[in-house]
Amino acid sequence: TATSQPIFTPASHTHPPPQKAAHILPRRQHRTRVLASSSTEGGTNPAPRKIKVVGMGGCNLDYLASVAEFPKPDDKLRTEKLEVQGGGNAANALTAAARLGLGSTLVTKVGGDALGDGIVNELNMDGIDTTHVLRAPGFPSPFTYIIVDRKGGTRTCIHTPGAGFGPEEMTQPLLDEIIKDAALVYFDGRLAEAALLLARGARAKGVPVLVEGERLRPGLDELLAEADYIVTSAHFPQDWTGEDDLSDALIATAHRLPKAKFIITTLGKKGAVLLERGTEEAAKGSSNPDASKQGRPLAEVMSQLERQLLLERERQQPKEGCTSKSGIDIKPGPVAETPGPLWLTMSSVRDPSAVAAKASDAAARAAAMNADASNAQSYAHAGQQDVGEAVLLAKATMASISALPEGAVVDTTGAGDAFIGSVLYGLAMGLDRPRMLQLAATVAACKCTAIGARQGLPSASQLAKSDLLGR
Numbered sequence: 001t002a003t004s005q006p007i008f009t010p011a012s013h014t015h016p017p018p019q020k021a022a023h024i025l026p027r028r029q030h031r032t033r034v035l036a037s038s039s040t041e042g043g044t045n046p047a048p049r050k051i052k053v054v055g056m057g058g059c060n061l062d063y064l065a066s067v068a069e070f071p072k073p074d075d076k077l078r079t080e081k082l083e084v085q086g087g088g089n090a091a092n093a094l095t096a097a098a099r100l101g102l103g104s105t106l107v108t109k110v111g112g113d114a115l116g117d118g119i120v121n122e123l124n125m126d127g128i129d130t131t132h133v134l135r136a137p138g139f140p141s142p143f144t145y146i147i148v149d150r151k152g153g154t155r156t157c158i159h160t161p162g163a164g165f166g167p168e169e170m171t172q173p174l175l176d177e178i179i180k181d182a183a184l185v186y187f188d189g190r191l192a193e194a195a196l197l198l199a200r201g202a203r204a205k206g207v208p209v210l211v212e213g214e215r216l217r218p219g220l221d222e223l224l225a226e227a228d229y230i231v232t233s234a235h236f237p238q239d240w241t242g243e244d245d246l247s248d249a250l251i252a253t254a255h256r257l258p259k260a261k262f263i264i265t266t267l268g269k270k271g272a273v274l275l276e277r278g279t280e281e282a283a284k285g286s287s288n289p290d291a292s293k294q295g296r297p298l299a300e301v302m303s304q305l306e307r308q309l310l311l312e313r314e315r316q317q318p319k320e321g322c323t324s325k326s327g328i329d330i331k332p333g334p335v336a337e338t339p340g341p342l343w344l345t346m347s348s349v350r351d352p353s354a355v356a357a358k359a360s361d362a363a364a365r366a367a368a369m370n371a372d373a374s375n376a377q378s379y380a381h382a383g384q385q386d387v388g389e390a391v392l393l394a395k396a397t398m399a400s401i402s403a404l405p406e407g408a409v410v411d412t413t414g415a416g417d418a419f420i421g422s423v424l425y426g427l428a429m430g431l432d433r434p435r436m437l438q439l440a441a442t443v444a445a446c447k448c449t450a451i452g453a454r455q456g457l458p459s460a461s462q463l464a465k466s467d468l469l470g471r
Contacts, residue, residue, distance in 0.1 A: 049103065050101065050102055050103030051102055051103060051183050051428045051429070052102075052103045052104075052105060052181050052182050052183055053094070053097055053102050053103070053104055053105070053182065053183055053184045053185070053186065053424050053428055054104075054105045054106075054107060054178055054179070054182045054184070054185045054186065054202075055090040055091075055093055055094040055097075055104065055105070055106055055107070055185075055186040055187075055188070055424075056090060056106075056107040056108065056185070056186070056187050056188075056191060056194075056195050056198055057088070057089055057090030057091075057108065057186075057187055057188030057189065057190040057191060057195070057212075058087075058088035058089045058090050058091065058108070058142070058188055058190045059086070059087075059088035059090060059091035059106060059108040059110060059119060059123075059133070059142070060086075060087050060088045060091075060110075060119070060141065060142035060143050060144055060159070060162070061084065061085075061086060061087065061115050061118070061119055061141060061142070061143040061144070062083075062084070062085050062086065062087030062143070062144050062146055062413070062452060062453060063082070063083075063084055063143065063144070063145050063146065064081075064082065064083040064084075064085065064146045064148055064411070064413065064451055064452050065079040065081075065082055065145070065146070065147055065148065066079060066080045066081040066082070066083075066148040066150060066411070066451055067079055067080060067147060067148065067149060067150065068080060068150055068151060069149060069150070069151040069152070070147065070149040070151075070152055070154065070156070071147075080150070081451065083451050083452050083455070085122075085452040085453065085454055085455060086118075086119055086122040086123065086453075086454060087144055087146075087413075087414070087452075087453050087454075088108070088142070088188075089188035089189075089190070089212065089214065089416075089417050089420075090106060090108060090186065090187075090188040090190070091106055091108070091119075091123060091128075092414045092417035092418070092421070092453040092454060092457075093186065093188070093417045093418070093420040093421040093424065094106050094128055094186075094421065094424075095123070095126050095128065095421065095454050095457060096417065096418045096420075096421025096422060096424075096425075096443060096447075096457050097421040097422075097424045097425050097428075098126050098127050098128050099126065099457050099458060099459045099460065100421070100422065100425045100443070100458075100459075100460050100463075100469065101425070101460045101469070102424065102425055102428055103127075103129070104126075104127070104128045104129065105128070105129040105131070105132065105178065105182070106123060106128055106129065106130055106132065106133055107132045107133070107178055107198065108132075108133055108134070108165065108191070109133070109134040109135070109136055109162065109163055109164070109165045109191070110133060110134075110135060110136070110141040110142070110162060111135070111136050111139045111140045111141035111142075111162050111163065112135045112136055112137035112138060112139065113139075113140055113141055115140065115141040115143065116135060116141040119141060120133055126454075132174070132177075132178055134165065134169065136162065136163035139162055139163035140160075140162055141162050142159070142160060142161050142162035143159075143160055144157050144158065144159045144160070145157070145158040146158075146413055148410075148411045148413065148451060153409060153412065154412070155411060155412055155413045157413075164191070165191040165194045166193070166194060167193040167194045167196075167197055169194060170194040170197045170198060175197065175198055175201045176201075178198060179198075179201060179202050179205050179207055182202070182207050183207070183208075183427075183428045184207065184208050184209075184210060184424060184427055184428055185198065185199065185202040185207055185208070185209050185210070186209075186210045186211075186212070186420070186424055187199060187209070187210070187211045187212065187223055188212045188214065189211065189212055189213065189214060189215075189217045189220045189223060190217070192217065192218060192219025192220060192222070192223060193219060195219075195223055196219065196222050196223055196226070199211070199223055199226040199227075200226060203226055208228040208229065208427070209226050209227050209228050209229070210227060210228065210229040210230070210231065210420075210423070210424065210427070211223050211224050211226070211227035211229075211230055211231075212230075212231050212232070212420060213230060213231070213232035213233065213236040213237075213240065214232070214233050214236065214416065215233065215235075215236060215239070215366060216236075216239055216240060216362060216363055216366035216379040216380075217366070217370075217379065218372075218375070218378040218379060219378075221381055224257055224260075225257060225259065226259070227257065227259065227260050228259065228260065228261050229260065229261060229262055229264075229423075229427065230253075230257065230260050230262070230263045230264070231263075231264045231265075231266070231419070231420050231423055232253075232263065232264070232265045232266070233265075233266060233416060234246075234265060234266055234267050234268055236265070237249035237250050237252070237253045237265060238358075238362075239359070239362035239363075239366070240253065240359070240362075240381055241253055241256075241355070241359060241381070241387075242354075242355040242356055242357070242358040242359025242360070242362065243346075243350075243355055243358075244350075244354070244355070244358065245299060245347055246265070246299075247297065247298035247299035247301075247302055247346070247347070248298075248299075248346045248347055248350065250263060250265060250273070250275060250298060250392075251298055251344060251345075251346050251387075251390050251391070251392045252346070252387045252390060254275060254277070254392045254394070255387045255390040255392065256381070256387070260277070261276065261277055262274055262275060262276040262277065262433075263275050264423065264437075266416060266419055269401060270306070270401075271309070271333065271398060271399045271400045271401050271437075271441065272398070272399050272419070272437055272440070272441065273302060273305075273396065273397070273398050273399075274396070274397040274398075274399075274433055274437060275298075275344075275392065275394040275395070275396055275397075276341075276394055276395045276397070276433065277341075277392075277393065277394050278340065278341020278342075278393050278394055278395050279341070279393070280393065294343065295342065295343030295344060295345040295391055296342065296343070296344065296345065297344070297345050297346070297347055297348075298344040298345065298346070298392070298396070299347060301338065301342075301344060301396050302396065302398065305336045305337070305338075305396060305397075305398040306398065308336035308398075309333070309334050309335075309336050309398060309399075309400050312334035312336065313333065313334055313400060316334050318331035318332075318403065319331065319332055319466065319467075320465040320466040320467075321402060321442045321463070321466050321468065322402075322442050322443070322445075322446045322458050322462050322463045322466065322468075323462050323465075324408075324446050324449040324450070324456060324458070324462070325449075325450065325456065325458075325462075326449055326450065328404065328405060328408050328446075328449050329405075330402050330403065330404060330442055330445050330446050330449075331402060331403040332402050332403075332438040332439075332441065332442045332466070332468065333399065333400025333401055333402050333403060333438070333441060334399075334400050335397060335398070335399045335400070335434040335437055335438060336397070336398050337395065337396065337397040337398070337433075337434065338395050338396050338397075340395060341393050341394055341395045342393070342394075342395075342396075343391050343392070343393055344391065344392045344393070344394055344396070345389070345391050346387075346389060346390060346391075359380060359381060360376075360380060363376050363377070363379040363380035364376045364379075366379045367379045397433050397434060397437065399434070399437035399438060399440075399441055400441070401441050401444075401445065402438075402441045402442040402444075402445040402446075403445075404445050404448070404449070408448075408449055409448045409449070410448065410449055410450055410451050410456075411448060411450070411451040411452065411456075412448055413451075413452060413453050414447060414452070414453025414454065415444045415445075415447055415448055416444070417453055418440075418443045418444040418446075418447040418453075418457055419440040419441070419443070419444045420440075421443070421457075422436070422439045422440035422442075422443040422444070423436060423440050425439065425469075426439060426440070429469075429470055430470075431470045435467075435468060435470060438468055439463075439468040439469065442463070442466075442468060443457070443458060446458045446462070
């Protein structure tokens with residue numbers, strides 16, 4: 001029943017001590033999680049080198065126009081504020097990770113123009129290694145116009161891409177240098193052909209791979225198939241699978257991607273859900289009465305976790321979280337999880353033909369939005385077939401959004417990138433899953449207190465009063 005105690009448990013105030021970061025490092029690096037620098041000047045102990053994470057994908061300049069209300073067709077209006085900042089999913093996520101304390105390395109390409117110089121300089125100011133940011137002489141750098149609607153709380157992006165990053169440019173020496181000493185490699189789904197070579201090279205070296213599913217893109221299927229960890233937007237699972245219900249789409253996604261250890265889907269104001277694969281041994285040892293192979297519908301499990309979160313929010317004393325640069329206190333929300341893995345099933349009523357049609361429609365929309373309408377087939381899942389009555393043995397965790405005062409949200413641009421940057425930190429540092437989700441939600445909320453994707457990203461010192469960093 002909805003009030004039964006043994007099935008779902010709050011997790012927001014029961015964190016075990018953080019695990020060692022060696023939990024995620026490749027086997028060959030287990031003995032050198034924190035690498036010492038060679039400098040010993042002045043007889044002092046050498047400074048520890050930061051844990052290295054690599055990101056490959058989008059990097060551009062954002063022109064952010066804040067307006068009172070989104071314009072109607074043929075309207076003319078003035079901006080309330082105009083900001084010019086660095087952007088791009090991978091670059092933003094790595095900036096978030098760098099400010100939390102990781103050593104971020106970006107792999108991308110920008111133009112050989114003055115805009116490109118500014119993009120690289122901004123990244124360097126945040127301590128990001130731009131050694132592998134290629135320059136394209138004679139090509140403009142990519143840029144995005146973003147309309148920030150203050151009344152509606154939305155942002156609308158219009159992107160102009162730059163030069164491509166061809167697979168021939170991902171040479172073996174470059175690949176080896178990029179992966180060297182990396183704890184994790186992240187891909188945002190862009191530059192897909194070259195990214196696939198790097199992903200496969202990372203797996204061959206035992207370096208874990210995280211892939212983002214923001215929206216349908218050509219070549220994303222192959223990248224997702226290499227992923228150890230996946231983070232998606234709220235709509236991606238349904239667009240990719242054609243399933244009408246999110247819970248069915250999550251199971252179908254996991255069914256198609258057997259290498260993925262976990263899948264996180266952000267849910268906007270509802271927070272985020274994480275499904276982590278379990279083993280039959282763990283399920284047998286679980287105290288959960290629903291761990292039997294008969295299973296429960298994931299939709300039912302998620303609904304019960306949502307109710308648990310509401311109860312926890314009402315009775316839980318808010319913990320210390322983060323203080324924004326503008327002085328706003330952000331409190332992490334509660335987390336609820338199943339005690340262990342259980343068999344999760346899809347809904348009983350599904351129409352395979354309708355599922356296929358919806359997936360095809362989503363691919364056509366994605367191609368049209370990318371000015372690529374004639375190439376819609378490349379946006380569809382290559383092996384589109386009905387998953388039947390798929391089941392998933394997994395532990396489910398749900399996290400609330402972090403609490404912000406009314407009116408504190410300025411701009412949501414880059415909130416998903418901030419979330420992913422925090423997940424990179426959580427994986428590299430070996431944080432338990434509830435703490436990692438709370439950190440990600442808190443960092444994303446802090447980002448939303450300022451305009452643009454990076455201006456509001458917090459530094460580690462802004463989270464010093466909390467235990468979210470696991471230090």
